[in-house]
Amino acid sequence: MSNATTVIHSIPADPLTGAIAVPIYQTSTFVQEAPGVNKGFDYARTNNPTRETLEKIVASLEHGAGASAFASGLAAIDAVVKLLQSGDEILAVNDIYGGAFRLFTQIYAKFGIRVNYVDTTDLSQVTAGITPATRMIWLESPTNPTLKISDIAAIAAIAHRNNLLLCVDNTFASPALQRPIDLGADLVVHSATKYLGGHSDLIAGIVVSKTAALAEQIRFVQNASGAILAPHDSWLVIRGVETLHLRMERHSKSALEVARFLQTHPAVDRVYYPGLRSHHNHEVARQQQSAFGGVVSFTLKDDTAAAAKQVVCNTQYFKLAESLGGVKSLLCHPATMTHKSIPDETRRASGVADSLIRLSIGLEEVADLVGDIAQALDSLTAATETASQTENIHF
Numbered sequence: 001m002s003n004a005t006t007v008i009h010s011i012p013a014d015p016l017t018g019a020i021a022v023p024i025y026q027t028s029t030f031v032q033e034a035p036g037v038n039k040g041f042d043y044a045r046t047n048n049p050t051r052e053t054l055e056k057i058v059a060s061l062e063h064g065a066g067a068s069a070f071a072s073g074l075a076a077i078d079a080v081v082k083l084l085q086s087g088d089e090i091l092a093v094n095d096i097y098g099g100a101f102r103l104f105t106q107i108y109a110k111f112g113i114r115v116n117y118v119d120t121t122d123l124s125q126v127t128a129g130i131t132p133a134t135r136m137i138w139l140e141s142p143t144n145p146t147l148k149i150s151d152i153a154a155i156a157a158i159a160h161r162n163n164l165l166l167c168v169d170n171t172f173a174s175p176a177l178q179r180p181i182d183l184g185a186d187l188v189v190h191s192a193t194k195y196l197g198g199h200s201d202l203i204a205g206i207v208v209s210k211t212a213a214l215a216e217q218i219r220f221v222q223n224a225s226g227a228i229l230a231p232h233d234s235w236l237v238i239r240g241v242e243t244l245h246l247r248m249e250r251h252s253k254s255a256l257e258v259a260r261f262l263q264t265h266p267a268v269d270r271v272y273y274p275g276l277r278s279h280h281n282h283e284v285a286r287q288q289q290s291a292f293g294g295v296v297s298f299t300l301k302d303d304t305a306a307a308a309k310q311v312v313c314n315t316q317y318f319k320l321a322e323s324l325g326g327v328k329s330l331l332c333h334p335a336t337m338t339h340k341s342i343p344d345e346t347r348r349a350s351g352v353a354d355s356l357i358r359l360s361i362g363l364e365e366v367a368d369l370v371g372d373i374a375q376a377l378d379s380l381t382a383a384t385e386t387a388s389q390t391e392n393i394h395f
């Protein structure tokens with residue numbers, strides 16, 4: 001984990017008043033002494049002191065040269081794609097977040113940007129997937145929702161040998177557990193809606209750039225396209241970042257316990273969590289992350305959407321909702337919720353089975369969470385037994 005003291009003290013007291021909390025500059029414009037003579041701010045789409053403070057904090061957390069904050073994680077992804085031109089290609093991880101898939105296929109395909117999806121956990125597929133038109137490699141690590149781990153340093157080396165940019169979606173690990181720029185990435189994106197914000201109370205996104213030149217290009221897109229983060233939401237993310245380290249430590253500890261429990265339950269087929277020794281790239285995760293994060297996914301032996309529905313509708317503490325990374329535990333059924341925009345066959349091929357359930361482990365007592373998921377899984381076993389008894393009576 002990075003140093004909590006450094007993080008907490010990277011959040012400055014207000015230089016004007018000494019306020020220990022960052023002030024919310026809720027303003028659209030700034031008074032100028034003469035045209036072009038101002039205090040560094042002229043119009044709040046271009047820049048805002050509260051947003052700028054957040055951008056500096058996240059840039060320093062990620063060890064980048066600069067950052068830009070956006071109205072959502074998808075707006076942040078959109079800004080990165082706008083660095084490309086018609087005819088360019090992206091090589092992307094194949095179980096990419098469904099919203100990114102939708103943006104790439106339904107918006108950017110129209111403008112001539114193609115995406116080639118490969119299993120980036122296999123380096124030979126990354127090398128083989130590069131074409132003369134490839135300009136960027138797009139990773140999520142861990143991925144949403146199957147927690148695939150890609151070797152960021154090895155893929156950065158491949159990208160740079162081929163003159164490509166590497167962009168890593170670091171939403172699931174957060175900079176408290178993993179810093180892709182230190183591993184060679186050029187750009188890092190976040191859905192700050194998740195762990196950076198941390199309280200399920202806002203939608204936000206951030207792009208962090210390794211170099212000042214890239215940061216400037218992203219800042220240009222931010223101002224030109226205008227999908228900026230509002231001052232109050234910027235403040236909420238700053239407030240979330242203050243406790244990021246503490247939360248990530250607890251999320252990770254509890255998630256490992258839940259994952260270990262799931263491995264023992266007879267109704268569960270596969271458990272996906274990078275902290276388990278059985279995880280395909282556990283060793284890579286150990287090298288590039290300091291802990292394994294708060295998301296655990298699993299499939300059922302009865303691999304049907306109906307069985308998954310029975311589980312997700314029968315928990316007490318895990319609330320059925322899209323999103324993750326908050327204080328309260330959530331669960332969702334990706335096939336019919338977050339990943340419904342991906343065609344069934346493509347979804348299954350990338351490992352998102354019909355019964356896959358994604359858990360976002362919150363900050364409750366872990367024993368309560370294990371008990372809750374246990375009773376929901378037991379209800380599934382009970383329902384199966386009742387059904388087979390009914391069948392026996394029938395025949």
Ligand SMILES: Cc1ncc(COP(=O)(O)O)c(C=O)c1O
Binds near residue numbers: 099
């Ligand atoms: C990995 C990942 N990236 C990006 C996004 C998009 O972020 P937002 O919902 O803030 O637009 C999400 C949303 O779930 C996500 O899980």
